[in-house]
Amino acid sequence: MLLHILLVASCIASSCAIWPQPLNQSKGTDVRWLDPAVKTTLHCNGAIALLYSHDSSEYQFTGLIHELSKISQVFFGHFQIFTGNKSRHETPNSLSESFLLQAAARETIAQIHRSGFVPWKMHKRHSAFEPDAHAPRQYVSAVQIHQMKCPDSHDFAPVSFFDGDESYELTITNETATIKSNHTIGSLRALQTLQQAFFAHSTLSGSYMPDLPLHIVDRPRWRHRGLSIDIARNPFRPEDLIRTLDAMAMTKLNRLHIHATDSQSWPLDIPSLPKLASKGAYQPNLIWTVNDLSEIQAHGVMKGISVFVEIDMPGHTASIAHSYPDLIAAFNELDWSTFAAEPLSGQLKLNSSAVNEFVSTVLLDLLPRTRPYTSLYHIGGDEVNLQAYLLDETVSSDDPHVLQPLLQKFVDRLINITIQQGLRPIIWEEMLLDWNLTLSSAVDKENTPSTLVQVWRDSQRIEEVLKRGHRVIFGDYKHWYLDCGYGIFLDPYPMGKSPHGVPFNTSGGIPSKLHVPYLDYCAPFHNWRHMYMYDPVANISSDLVDGVEGGEVLLWSEQTDSMDLDSKLWPRVAAAAEVLWAGVRNDTMLEDAARRLGEWRERAVTDLGVRMSPVQMTWCLQERGCNL
Structure with a gap:
């Protein structure tokens, strides 16, 4: 048929x-x-x-x-x-x-x-x-x-x-x-x-x-139609993701990417390493148990949604130091901005047999438990900090020529274990484009899942990945990051200048980098129309477009928790979902989209109890639009 x-x-x-x-x-x-x-x-x-x-x-x-x-x-x-x-x-x-x-x-x-x-x-x-x-x-x-x-x-x-x-x-x-x-x-x-x-x-x-x-x-335009949620920077409950899955199903999204751990906390229970969550979670009652994860994944399956996990490595791993301090370099340095993208600093040592053993233990515990519900695992790989390895006694260098082969071995281990466990690896774009690593998808063997590259910057980066023979999922931070436009979460120094020891190897006294109006790095706020008009394949050669598997809309949680999750997600995620399902939109579709999305919002609020923002005021919906 x-x-x-x-x-x-x-x-x-x-x-x-x-x-x-x-x-x-x-x-x-x-x-x-x-x-x-x-x-x-x-x-x-x-x-x-x-x-x-x-x-x-x-x-x-x-x-x-x-x-x-x-x-x-x-x-x-x-x-x-x-x-x-x-x-x-x-x-x-x-x-x-x-x-x-x-x-x-x-x-x-x-x-x-x-x-x-x-x-x-x-x-x-x-x-x-x-x-x-x-x-x-x-x-x-x-x-x-x-x-x-x-x-x-x-x-x-x-x-x-x-x-x-x-x-x-x-x-x-x-x-x-x-x-x-x-x-x-x-x-x-x-x-x-x-x-x-x-x-x-x-x-x-x-x-x-x-x-x-x-x-x-x-039928859908793209196979991979996802939402990524960071549950590590602020605490979330499993029921938050259950409710989110129900709303996702109403938009025909089919991938939920859980960014499960980060430098600020490790809420995910790894039974073979119980101290990871018991010491790394913000509170003992905020640990995501084995049953919590399997329930969320099974609920996703029931809705036609593949729920997969990311444990970002080797960066974004400072929370491991609460239980295994010897594995982490540059942990919680006073001058965190030298050693990390945001506080707190610390990442896995890069030339350590103990780290290799730790990584294997984590993955061989986690992946067999996720495999019954998904075919994917995200190995991370973004925002690796060079300066942190000056404080890593196994490396003691920030020279990219020294670090690159060590990163290659580290990523090879992650990819190999993932594939051996029957899952397809996903990796952030930096490992390919900034570090020039060789990924498995460049040398595929028959029946071996290729490594999927997730690009978060722009179409030019998508095309660069495609030209290297890799398949891509997109999610441009200038369009599809849901945390943008709320202002920075950091504070300026109370005295207006940095204290002793900040920045690194100085006595301090550097003026604060923060000033009015305290905007975040990706402002402005991306409203649903802006997200709806995102063309992920703009300026990409037509002979390469088939290498794009789809995309994700992403929420990093520095300023989001259970209380405002719904309003940060919806209805903007639904706008992105129509792009992923129906294809690239244009501005002639906005009036019709506003009415249909408005109706979808009312249905989801009523039947699912999702506390989302309105699409338009009621008068506009009743009068079939508010045009200018």
Whole structure:
């Protein structure tokens, strides 16, 4: 089945509210209600299986409706049992694609039924926009998923699942919603779209869709569509990321990159080295346990999102000194700005057998635990400080010619362990472009995952990486850094000049570098429109563009914690998500985007409880825009 059929979009722009914008869609004006007894079935390999039925006992899988082949008997026989009293955070002991599809079908129908989203802000003040709740109703009573490749009923395979075909076709006519897809991940994306087609009625008498018939053909522009969150500089709770994953799923993002440790704290539990978190976390109750991480990763899988970890090395590692001080050079030097990008200073020694053993222990503890849920691991590699190695007795040099071969050996170790554990390494751009290291992707062997390079500066750096034969993910700090524009987090010296010992090898007395208005390095604030208009492949040669796998929008947490996480992320992350899903945007799309994003925001606030900033004031939404 090919899902690249082109449709003529016949809907009025202001009514096409699906986010992110589908490739092609057409809508009508008839109304259908969702049948309280709606049934969802999977059609595959000549067989039909019931995925969800309101009247099934505790939502249990009821077996085959129709058996046509031995293959289908084996496949459908592996569907997992569901009980209706599971908590939202509870995950199964053994994942499989068949389990995920059943879970997604059940959760989609349940979410539509329990939604409280009444879209009054999207219509004229006091207008009668809802269907008559007392009039005779016509229902959507069946959801049929026709999937080309049957869901695997055995253990979950992250590579084949997350690299699967995400394209889908969704058609709703009369009483049936039909999904056509090639792969389970495509069916999940279709179900995520289906959920946005329905609204709650203000009488609480059911959910309806006002756009029948509906026809959508859709597929993503880029494979890697991610959000990166730093949980080390300020404390976060696992439930913060659970809530974030739910919102990400509503935008069809599919990668959550957890920057898990940094110089300020090490909150991640490594059981083979328990002192790392017990001494490195800000408080004992702020440790992320093994169960916390696996719960977040499993929740991501249920939403079609690969959750992977970054432990940045060899820089950004000062927090290790709280438990293993002999591994860190230049720890907490008074003149931190000489030895680090921000306080506190300290990074792993570069020519130490003890460091090599430590790194191996950490990775061989962590990676086998993350591998069941993801195919990725980020090895870090940014902002390595040369001066710190003057205080590293294993090196005692800041000469790049001395440090480069030592960095090569260090990174080789990280990459090799990652690949041996069956994961694809990701590395920051500096290791390739500034240090000229050789990465595995330049000398790939068959079936060996290539190292993916993450570029955070600009398109010129993206093109440089591509010209060296490496694949890229982007995230320009001038467009997609979410922490920009809030001002610097550092203070000037109280006396206006540096104290004794600052800067390094002086007696002090240097004027403070900070002055009014205390702007941060990447100001101004990047509003959602600015993020929406980012063209990641601008000025990149057309013959190289295929080497771009996608991108990430990033939040560094110097001035963010659990209390303001939602408002720092949303709705700006959703704007970036449409770029990643639908492709590069242009300013003619902004008016339509404002309305669709505004509706998406109201739905997420109402149904997910995400405390995000408004897209526009209510008057603008009701009047279909505020133009200048």
